[in-house]
Amino acid sequence: MVTPEELADGLDRVGYLPDPGLATAAHLALAMHRPLFCEGEPGTGKTSLAHALARALDLPLVRLQCHEGIDASQALYDWDFPRQLLHLRALEAAGPVDAEAAEASLYTRRFLLARPLLEALERAPCVLLVDEVDRADDEFEAFLLEVLDENAVTIPELGRVAAATPPLVVLTSNRTREVHDALKRRCLYHWLEHPDLAREVAILRRRLPGLTGRLAGQVAAAARRLRELDLLKPPGVAESLDWAAALLALGREELDAEAAAVTLGAVLKYREDVQRALSAGVAGR
Structure with missing residues (x-):
């Protein structure tokens, strides 16, 4: 079993830079065979964590x-009803049938369509990502808990299908509603914050090797200021990466007011947010 530090190094190698608390939570989920419930604002890396764990653990x-x-x-x-119907017609065409x-x-395995939960039980060991569980209703939560x-x-x-090795389960929630305590009690819990400035700069430079430290710092600082505004959709790390990539594609070496004005569409997705950011003079300050 890997240590938290070894897991953090493995995640680092695949381009995901966890803080010590998140690396420890993921390690405990592995060691204790418990689901990891990740909650936080959109864009804090919850879904990306599951993808990175799959790559790091192969x-x-x-x-x-x-x-x-x-x-x-x-x-x-x-059940694959169209195939079942074709099969039934083929039996009828062949002659009298009991x-x-x-x-x-x-009703054989031939006609069974495995959806993600069954697929995970059959493919385990694997990483099972249950994404945005807060969008589902109470009845589905109870089913998932079982x-x-x-x-x-x-x-x-x-008959019964059981996983020989429990999958590593990562559940994510953007907290659009409160998930029931019964499900949370079954899981280890971790709240994901937006990264601090230094870590966001490191993420940008890791994912975009051509990005200079100066430009990465400007993008990260501007993204942090945007998150302080009352926006409809504050930018996450994914939007910071898109913003930096857009600046690189335009050959920009600095995030000044003019560069920000023509690239805000890479980081903000609502007209009202763009106008609020321009009015506040957030980027290029």
Whole structure:
């Protein structure tokens, strides 16, 4: 089992720079076979953490994107009805068929569509990313809790499917609503903040090797000032990277007021936010 420091080094090698607290939380999730619940503002690196863990640990990544109205058939498994219908027609064309035998032949592994949760149980060890769980409803939370408790599921027609090794589960939430305590109690918890200035500069320079330290510092400082404004969507690290990449693509060596004005669309995604940033003179200060 890797140490927190070794895990941090592994994440560093794949381009993700965790702080010591996050590296320790991920290490404990591995060591204790507990899901890691990552909560924080959009753009703080929650989803990227799961991708980086998969690369650093050389494990496959399985992603379940949550949304309003998601149910068990979308998350666990479903039956391939078009193929089942074609199979049934082929049986009928071949001649008389026993109804019970025909029905039994429809519910085999051949016609099962594995959704992310079942795929993770079958592929484990792997990293299972349950992204934006706060978008799902209460019923789905209860279902998810049951699957995570057992690391197994029973398919009535086929039997029980259990993971030989529990997947490393990373759940993310942007806190659009409060996730129930029952699910949080099952997990280790970590709140992700936006990186401090030095770490954001390091992330920018790691991901964009052609970026100078001066320009990286200007972009990171401007992004931090933008986050202090009352914006509809404050920029995360992903937007800082896009902003720096846009400046590089234009051959800019400095983030002055003119360069900021023509590239704000890379970092802000609402007209009102762009106007507020320009009025505040945030970039290029």
